[in-house]
Amino acid sequence: MKGTLNASFIEATAVEATQPILAILLVIIIVVSAVANTLIMLGIYSDSRMQTPTNTLILSQSVADLGTTVFVIPCALISVACGGWRLGDIMCAVNAFLNMYLTAITVLNLTVIGIDRYFAIVHPAHHKISRKKAIYVVVFVWALALLPGLPLLALLSDKVILVYFPGFFVCGQEFLYPTGQIELGVIILICTLFVAIPLLVILFCFKKIFRVTRDKKHRICPCAMSNAQKIAIQVYAKSAYTSMYVIITSLLQVFPACFTMLLVGFQAITIPEGLASTFKIVMWSHCFVKPIIYAARQRYFSRRILNFYKSPCCRGMRARSFFDRCILIRIKHQSHECESRKTSLNGRFPQTSRNRSISVNLKSMLQVTRRQSNDSKLRDFSEI
DSSP: OHHHHHHHHHHHHHHHHHHHHHHHHHHHHHHHHHHHHHHHHHHHHTOGGGOOHHHHHHHHHHHHHHHIIIIIHHHHHHHHHHTSOOSHHHHHHHHHHHHHHHHHHHHHHHHHHHHHHHHHHTOGGGOOOOHHHHHHHHHHHHHHTHHHHSOHHHHHOTTEEEEEETTTTEEEEEEOSSOOHHHHHHHHHHHIIIIIHHHHHHHHHHHHHHHHHHHHHHHSOGGGSOHHHHHHHHHHHHHHHHHHHHHHHHHHHHHHHHHHHHHHHTTSOOOOHHHHHHHHHHHHTHHHHHHHHHHHHOHHHHHHHHHHHTOHHHHHHHHHHHHHHHHHHHHHHHHHHHHHHHHHTTTOOOOOHHHHHHHHHHHHHHHHHHHHHHHHHHHHSSOO
């Protein structure tokens, strides 16, 4: 008995000592995630060229992460500061709903992004999804996520109650022993639909994607490909790797906390609060890890972020792009003058060596400038 009391006292002392550290970590997650996801959303919304079907799915993911940052993590911060749940039973039910709902949206969004990349790379002829259809898919994902999000078992069954999990800083469903067969069947169904099937689909999609991108890189001789073909292969490969990094990091961050909390809810295991807190902090950190990966892997997102901060480097890029546009306008103007001169002479344009050289130089400069501009746009505004 004395040993148990000493162990409880030591654990309580350790929890109190780590409260300031946990509060600081939660504040950092809230600030960084809010800024990063807002910049991603503004980067897509402010440029019509970025409003592609794939980026619509990424926008949905950013909205879900921002929802977690604004509505779920602040409640955890209050609980850490107060030493427990102090927001009442109604807010506990709302917190349990939002935690499960936004987590399910994250898993479904990652699955849909993997399927989209699969059709874009493995079956490009069948990849004809429009932005309108992508919006329909997003609406379906957000509606389907209501199934595991709503705490129906806690409302309809006397075997399930809503409680606050101290180590996880959220409210959730706890199953009373012995658990009924109906409740157990519902949980197995939800885990199958929102865990097992998405993982299998993601694994299948990326296995096919990597096989196709590897074959495309080695099947064709690089010297026989045009510049556009080389860029297209690079874009597809970069798109696949970006999606892979995002999905793998998110799954590794999300599922340990979810599985552990599910087992604790079934009263199958008991874990220290420190370990549970670590799992939950790692899980919530995915809210800002994904935007950082997008910004690091996609040049246009990083440029947009730099533009928002108005850094000197960004001003230099804007100045260079403005200078390039001025050169292009000047070349077009000179070419237009030559064409007007040719028309004014009723087709009898003096074909001197000087005029011919000027015309050829202007046309070649215009073609090179357009080709460089198109290549840059293909790299910068390609789907992630």
